[in-house]
Amino acid sequence: MSVTEYFSSDYAEARKKFIDAAREAGATHERFVNPEKGPNGEELSTDIAWLGPRDADNVLVTMSATHGAEGFCGSGVQVGWFKSGRAARLPANMALLQIHAINPFGFAWIRRTNEDNVDLNRNFVDFNHPLPVNDGYVKYQDIICPKEWSDEIAAKTSAEIDRLIEELPPLVMQGAVSSGQYVDPNGVFYGGTRPTWSRKTLGTIIETHLTSRKRVGIIDYHTGLGPRGYGERIGDGGPGNPAWDRAQDWWGDLTSSDDGSSTSAPLHGTNLNGMVALMPGVEVTSIALEYGTRPLHDVLLAVRSDAWLHAYGDLNSDQGRAIKAFVRDAFYQDADDWKQMIWSRGIDTQEIALARLAD
Template sequence: MSVSGYFSKDYGQARERFIEASSQADATLSSYQCPSKGPDGETLTTDVAWHGDQDAERVLVTISATHGAEGFCGSGVQTGWLESGLYRDLPEGLALMQIHAINPHGFAWLRRVTEDNIDLNRNFVDHGGSYPQNSAYDELADVICPPTWDDATIAETYKTLRSYADNHGEKALQAAISGGQYSHADGLFFGGNQITWSHETLMKIFTDKLSNAQKVAVVDYHTGLGPRGHGERICCHKPESQDLRRATDWYKDDITSPYLGTSSSVELHGVNVFGMEDNLKHADLTVIALEYGTQSSQEVNQALRADNWLHLYGDLNSAKGRGIKRQIRDAFYQDADDWKSDIWNRAVETQRLALEGLSGT
């Protein structure tokens, strides 16, 4: 099968193929049922496949669909790793855990967010304390997510956003929109005011499966940021930490850090790395997000804004609604052979480096 064949057309096909490939590869499978349903009323699940010794102390973890609609990419890599037979190259003493569709609602509905409009990768904050403030988002909230969505509104809001960038800088605008906010529950990049199901499920998986682990590497697959097809290894471990130094060593200095200003991502609130660090205090943890570009940042942001409007005010079954869903799909998944080949090659290289790192002393 060609590399392109590893990628699925939708969540349903992706899940079916992942389950089948895992079964054929004699993986141990576990499923966690999401409280919401799919567009056709179908059951949605996060599925976990484990290869290797159940008590392994060194484990490579891969995650797909942290941001739902981005799941095509990670799912394709996870299924391809099995269908290609690469799982057979697992070094002795190591295990592989593949978490498929940790945000199945977003994957099925072609949304970046969970069933409660929460950005899972902004949800890992202390919900019993005070939330991070994003005054710039507060200032721009009605511009970012207007109640109407037509050509005139798009043009006018774009002009306002560009004016903000001209006055404050591109990074400041990016941080305002995507850094994470906790005061507009119907807006973009909302981190939530409680733990969402996908957050709870991810931590349960880690607790259930990794209690014996001493060294854990995580590759979390994302799309929508950076040059088309380029896989940026983003590390959100804190500067000067041993975890960041280890990631730098494992990936041959080919990583970036939002905290050091070397990443296409700005510094984010509530990323899942924080939850993983708290959950795995007993283990050496090395986490990266492997982020692949698709379209320009302007196109991706416009697709997200349109999708937010659609689910608040629009009709999903209208011609306009279907057009917006095509727009959001294209913003996070490039259904093109060259893009898929770039995704696959970088993923294989990255996971092999992670396995080498885990195998070292």
Template sequence: MLPENFRASRERFLELARRAGFHTASFPHAEAGGSHLSTDVACHAPQPGKPVIYLSSGTHGIEAYAGAACQFRFMERHAERFAGAGLGFVLIHAVNPWGFDQDRRVTVEGVDLNRNFIDFEAGLPASDYAAFHAMLVERFRPLPAGWRNELRLMSGALTRAKRLRMQAAITRGQHTHPDGLFYGGKAATESRRIWETIIRTYRYGDAPVVLLDIHTGLGKPGHGELLSYLPADDPRFIEMNRWLHGELRSIAEDKAVSAAVAGTLTEGFDRLAVGESHAIGLEFGTRPALPVLNALRLDHWVAAYAGEAAGAWRTPARRAMRRAFRPDDARWLEVVLRRFDEVAGCLHQGMLGKRRPGDA
């Protein structure tokens, strides 16, 4: 079963880890509420020179439900096999615990964490998002009151070219509208800083490493698409794609369920690695794209523009977000976990042959 909420998920994660004898640690998020909101780690050290797999959940808070279920599955079914082969693993539960606790996708700062791992000193990426913000969020109203705005929005996507421009402007990320969708922020968030601390803390020399970061919301329901921010001709992409039987997709191309995104957690992971590093996103589809988008719009409208109506609309918005990112469907979860088992097996086999240069 999917966990019911952040607290239940955290308790189960720590219980399974302790039962199996793994090292655990908690990293409280002071800005988000302190000790009851933390990112928790369970790990098993590798044998000398052996690779390490990192498995993270909740980069986008509410998406942690499926990610946590996969982490439970790993501890129950895969950890012994990985440890028996000498491989290490680091499981990172609820990278964005505030979003998980509130059933929101953003951090406590209102930031999309998967757009926050950019070099802010190098300047902010350009975006066309401003052209759509008013229709997407500011003038949004739940139907039937907002029907005129919805017609204007749909009329801007009648041709394929217009639709692609709108999709790219919405999903690639933006750094101009703090109350808008996919806002990447103007500085590193607390969740990013804690993530970076965790990765620096749980590095095992220059052993080869691979990250699997689990998400929900894009693609066909239940389908788990494997994603990389690298171009398809990058040697690391080619190697990972070989492990994954040709199923890896580059978000730098038009064939993936995700648009090209700057500032992903996977990029941030690779930058922190000391030796050979690989980073993969696993995206599980939930519902058609429009209901998912509209759940996000309602959530942001309630947070920023609903005014006196915010209290009445917070619960409906929360329900919509759960339907969009946490389907209450046992068959969906069964498909998700089966796909996770497949990917875990691929990573196990792919990393077995990894050794540092010079190891005997």
């Protein structure tokens, strides 16, 4: 089977491929149904597959579609891991847990965000305490998320953002746009006002399957930043943080958004930090695997135009369809060479994690 056949053209196809591949590999399957429907009225769900002993001390977790539109990438690696036969070669006392489409709404609707326009990777904050403040977003909100949209407005605001990225210190403007904000429910990188369905579902999965383990490795698949097709391994924290140091020892080429070595700005409320907090007493080693697609200028434009479209536009208009096609291409490069790069880096990353968990 060609590597390209592991990838899918939409959420429904990806879900079917994942379930079929998991069952063929002998994995057990569970489903968590989302309350919303897909663009064709289809039922949406997060699906998980468990392979290996139920009492395994060590578990490797992979997760796709934290940002829904990025789900094509992680789903392809997850399907391929089963279809290629690699899943059958688990080390002793090891299990594999694959979490497919943790944000099924975003995957189906080609949105990074969920049914409430919430970015799941900004939602893992303590809502009983004051929320993070992003002064940069507030300052530049009218540029980042204008309430009217046209080719002229897109070009003008994009040029202004590009100018500010060049003029301000490194990652300051990118942080203003993407680090997370909790004031504009129609805006970009919105963290929400309460835990989302996806966050609660992830908590249930962790409580049921992971809290009694000794060691857990997590790989969360993302796209949109960095050189096309390259998979950047981004760790939590930075040098001196035991979990980051352990991940660096595993993979050897880690970057950190906290020390400026990553293509990502520092983020509020990430799911990896949230997952670790739910597993006290478990040694957790986690990374985000971030694959490049298009230039940052295009990716930010896709995020901004999609936010405008769902807040103020018409999905069924020519403009709406053009924006959706642009968003899809910003997070999923439907090209054989890109898929091969995603697959090669993904299996290498997972095989290293399995070997180190088995040490």
